Amino acid sequence: MAKITFIQHDGTEHVHEGKTGLSVMEVAVKNNVPGIDADCGGACACATCHVYVDAAWLEKTGDKTAMEESMLDFAEGVEPNSRLACQIKIADGLDGLVVRLPESQH
Amino acid sequence: MTSPDAHVVIVGAGHAGGTLAALLRQYGHAGPVTLVGEEPIPPYQRPPLSKAWLKGEADAESLALKPLEFYAENRIDFRPSVSGVRIDRQRKVLVLSDGTELAYDILVLATGARPIRLPIPGAGLEGILELRTAADAEALKGALGPGRTMAVVGGGYIGLEAAASARALGADAVVLEREPRILARVAGEVLSTFFRTLHEGHGVRFLTGASVTGFRGEAGRVTGVELADGRVIDCDLALVGVGAVPNQELAQEAGLSVNRGVVVDLEARTSDPSIFAIGDVTLRPMPIYGRDFRMESVPNALEQAKQAACAITGRPAPAGETPWQWSDQYDIKLQIAGYNFDSDQTLVRGDPGSGRFAIFHLKGDQVQAVEAINSPPEFMMGRQLIGSRRPVDKQRLADPSISMKEVAAA
Numbered sequence: 001m002a003k004i005t006f007i008q009h010d011g012t013e014h015v016h017e018g019k020t021g022l023s024v025m026e027v028a029v030k031n032n033v034p035g036i037d038a039d040c041g042g043a044c045a046c047a048t049c050h051v052y053v054d055a056a057w058l059e060k061t062g063d064k065t066a067m068e069e070s071m072l073d074f075a076e077g078v079e080p081n082s083r084l085a086c087q088i089k090i091a092d093g094l095d096g097l098v099v100r101l102p103e104s105q106h
Numbered sequence: 107m108t109s110p111d112a113h114v115v116i117v118g119a120g121h122a123g124g125t126l127a128a129l130l131r132q133y134g135h136a137g138p139v140t141l142v143g144e145e146p147i148p149p150y151q152r153p154p155l156s157k158a159w160l161k162g163e164a165d166a167e168s169l170a171l172k173p174l175e176f177y178a179e180n181r182i183d184f185r186p187s188v189s190g191v192r193i194d195r196q197r198k199v200l201v202l203s204d205g206t207e208l209a210y211d212i213l214v215l216a217t218g219a220r221p222i223r224l225p226i227p228g229a230g231l232e233g234i235l236e237l238r239t240a241a242d243a244e245a246l247k248g249a250l251g252p253g254r255t256m257a258v259v260g261g262g263y264i265g266l267e268a269a270a271s272a273r274a275l276g277a278d279a280v281v282l283e284r285e286p287r288i289l290a291r292v293a294g295e296v297l298s299t300f301f302r303t304l305h306e307g308h309g310v311r312f313l314t315g316a317s318v319t320g321f322r323g324e325a326g327r328v329t330g331v332e333l334a335d336g337r338v339i340d341c342d343l344a345l346v347g348v349g350a351v352p353n354q355e356l357a358q359e360a361g362l363s364v365n366r367g368v369v370v371d372l373e374a375r376t377s378d379p380s381i382f383a384i385g386d387v388t389l390r391p392m393p394i395y396g397r398d399f400r401m402e403s404v405p406n407a408l409e410q411a412k413q414a415a416c417a418i419t420g421r422p423a424p425a426g427e428t429p430w431q432w433s434d435q436y437d438i439k440l441q442i443a444g445y446n447f448d449s450d451q452t453l454v455r456g457d458p459g460s461g462r463f464a465i466f467h468l469k470g471d472q473v474q475a476v477e478a479i480n481s482p483p484e485f486m487m488g489r490q491l492i493g494s495r496r497p498v499d500k501q502r503l504a505d506p507s508i509s510m511k512e513v514a515a516a
Contacts, residue, residue, distance in 0.1 A: 022168075030171075030172055030173055032128050032132055032172065032180070034132050037408070039404065039405050039408055040153075040405075040432060041151045041153060041404070043153070045432040045439065045441055046405070046432075047486065067439070070482040070483060071482045071486060073482075073483065073486075074482070074486030074487055074490070074510075075486075106427060
């Protein structure tokens with residue numbers, strides 16, 4: 001289990017527990033967190049679960065896959081700490097993870 | 107805008123209906139929401155049924171759009187195993203299959219589509235399956251396994267995805283397609299050839315120009331598929347995937363405007379202002395192509411759920427989206443943006459033999475659609491070009507040494 005904080009573009013915070021093995025995207029969607037669309041359900045096909053990983057957590061969330069990098073390259077408002085939430089798997093080391101959401105996923 | 111305490115009744119608990127119920131709460135709708143579903147389980151994702159789920163890489167929990175407790179926690183009255191049978195528009199009442207009458211202020215039809223069944227001899231035999239619901243997928247998974255042979259009737263995406271999953275589970279697969287090539291209705295020749303070669307490399311057999319006339323069976327179970335030329339293809343199970351038709355009867359009998367789908371506008375509203383329709387059941391305007399059509403895709407279901415949720419809660423209408431869809435087969439990710447309407451040229455960027463290329467369909471110098479194989483930049487940028495209607499330099503587009511960003515910037 002890991003506690004994850006999602007911060008919406010307007011500053012609203014949502015804190016939810018995620019089971020190990022789920023993705024950060026799944027935790028957001030199953031808890032109805034606004035701002036993560038996840039059109040493709042985690043197939044890394046749509047880039048609508050774009051998040052900004054808090055600087056303190058960048059290392060622990062690991063590297064982007066080639067496919068993810070390629071999709072993100074064309075998303076709106078991409079920053080060096082951009083990730084697709086469907087590609088970050090929850091592990092014990094991610095307890096306390098903080099991610100920020102972009103204004104729009106489309 | 108609807109009154110904040112309006113009772114919204116959603117009939118159909120698929121991807122569209124389930125998403126709308128959640129969005130209504132996300133957008134602050136305070137009134138009662140009732141979600142009526144024919145299946146015994148809460149809304150789930152259908153796309154993995156032919157892919158990850160079939161191969162055992164996803165479970166029921168990961169398929170569910172929301173956990174069951176979400177509905178009660180968010181005051182969504184989820185009613186499983188019941189369907190809508192009649193709409194009384196005068197009294198604003200939906201009559202359910204268990205006889206219950208549900209009074210609504212706003213009714214949303216999210217009844218989806220159903221697989222076409224072949225009206226041919228033997229179609230009622232055991233072991234003849236279709237793939238739409240979780241129960242269908244469960245039956246298919248139970249019938250597959252090493253040494254089994256699955257005949258796939260219809261060489262469309264569902265059939266091909268199931269064939270790929272069958273091979274992963276050690277079963278044999280033979281695809282029977284009536285047209286001269288697979289994917290004939292949904293893709294161009296280059297893509298058809300690519301996928302046939304890909305599947306053949308994984309041991310899938312194909313018979314094209316094969317018209318299925320009946321099923322053979324023993325002791326009530328299917329043993330073979332009969333073709334018009336007299337051949338019989340032996341099998342242990344047959345998966346029929348020959349397209350779907352919209353579940354529009356409820357709307358039709360209520361006198362709503364229906365034309366190969368329930369006719370809606372860009373707010374997802376039907377010809378009755380108190381009734382919306384979303385997802386596979388609708389015939390909707392597609393402004394970038396200047397026409398109306400019916401789409402069977404998750405992105406469309408989500409977009410229309412957003413349109414309806416915005417209209418019901420008085421939010422500004424969401425920006426139009428460029429339609430897209432995807433398919434996973436073996437290690438190939440196919441991403442399609444747009445629909446190939448009115449194109450006068452097909453342009454292949456990259457080498458199909460490399461397993462990484464994209465097919466652009468153009469009308470003049472505008473991109474109408476793109477089919478991208480393991481090529482996210484072509485998909486992402488192609489999708490933007492389709493939406494913006496910006497002209498492209500075709501020579502540069504055809505040259506993979508020029509990046510998609512540079513192509514689009516020109």
